[in-house]
Amino acid sequence: MRIVLLGAPGSGKGTQSKLLIEKYKIPQMSTGDLLRAAVAAGTELGRKAKAAMDAGQLVSDDVVLGMIQERLGKPDAKGGFILDGFPRNIPQAQALDAMLARMGQPLQLALLVDVDTEVLMKRLTGRRTCSNASCGAIYNIYFSAPKAPGKCDKCGSSLSHRSDDNENTVRSRLQVYEQQTSPLVSYYKAQGKLRTVRGTGSVTEIFKNITDIIEVQMRPLAAAMSAANAAAAAKGGATPAKPAKAKPAAKPAAKPAAKPAAKKPAAKKPAAKKPAAKKAKPAAKKKAAPKPKKKAVKKAAPKKAKKAAPKKKKAATKAKKKK
Numbered sequence: 001m002r003i004v005l006l007g008a009p010g011s012g013k014g015t016q017s018k019l020l021i022e023k024y025k026i027p028q029m030s031t032g033d034l035l036r037a038a039v040a041a042g043t044e045l046g047r048k049a050k051a052a053m054d055a056g057q058l059v060s061d062d063v064v065l066g067m068i069q070e071r072l073g074k075p076d077a078k079g080g081f082i083l084d085g086f087p088r089n090i091p092q093a094q095a096l097d098a099m100l101a102r103m104g105q106p107l108q109l110a111l112l113v114d115v116d117t118e119v120l121m122k123r124l125t126g127r128r129t130c131s132n133a134s135c136g137a138i139y140n141i142y143f144s145a146p147k148a149p150g151k152c153d154k155c156g157s158s159l160s161h162r163s164d165d166n167e168n169t170v171r172s173r174l175q176v177y178e179q180q181t182s183p184l185v186s187y188y189k190a191q192g193k194l195r196t197v198r199g200t201g202s203v204t205e206i207f208k209n210i211t212d213i214i215e216v217q218m219r220p221l222a223a224a225m226s227a228a229n230a231a232a233a234a235k236g237g238a239t240p241a242k243p244a245k246a247k248p249a250a251k252p253a254a255k256p257a258a259k260p261a262a263k264k265p266a267a268k269k270p271a272a273k274k275p276a277a278k279k280a281k282p283a284a285k286k287k288a289a290p291k292p293k294k295k296a297v298k299k300a301a302p303k304k305a306k307k308a309a310p311k312k313k314k315a316a317t318k319a320k321k322k323k
Helices: 013-024 031-041 044-054 061-072 090-103 117-125 167-181 183-190 203-238 243-288 291-322
Strands: 002-006 028-030 081-084 109-114 127-130 138-140 194-198
Touching (some): 002 183, 013 028, 013 081, 028 061, 061 090, 090 183
Parallel strands (some): 002 081, 002 109, 028 081
């Protein structure tokens, strides 16, 4: 299960992330925690991060990407992870998607914890954190104040107030979020991975709404995706011996065989017309044959003339007798 948590500073996504870790036994990757640890250690990246946070700005991409890539490469992240506070803008989201695609572990859920701005102001300016790193309990003087002011109810350690939790810095941070990070909602919505939960009410109520989304919507989808990936991997293993490729070759062979068969009947039709034309020509010659008969009739005319000649002789003898 691979999840990215979205929400403005003070939305409570960090608290919900810890609860998800306990329930699903997957690591949280909070860039905020990693950067604060670097600030406390005084590293070069820590100094850069501190300057940005004190000014109410977001930490630069090169600092965040370097840390997140290293963290994702650890063995405990192979079974899934929860990203909190990263990505914070579209270029980071695109870089994260590309990196996870290369690792074969794309994000499955982008969960938005939605809270109104005025509520966020009280949450951030009134936030107090236990100074004991092993405890890390979080309180709020407006919503969940400790029993003893300035003391942790769990371990008794003193409570600290982050320097970037003053009102001016908080408003600046929220403005930056709206300008740069809010577009991620549309980015993940377009991918079909976005789910939204209201971040108001008790921590338990919010967490139940989140787990309902995961159990009802995302876990079945994750199982289906895992099955699809396994099937794709199985097909990929069988690719060297691809007998199925012979089937497409057989189809083209059958088509050419059918075409010549259709052409042969077409050739017989013109062949029948040609003999008909030849028969017509001889018929014309036979009609011309009677012409010699007419000549024969002309030749017979002289014979009749010869027969008529004796008649004239007989007439001449009769005339002589009368005389």
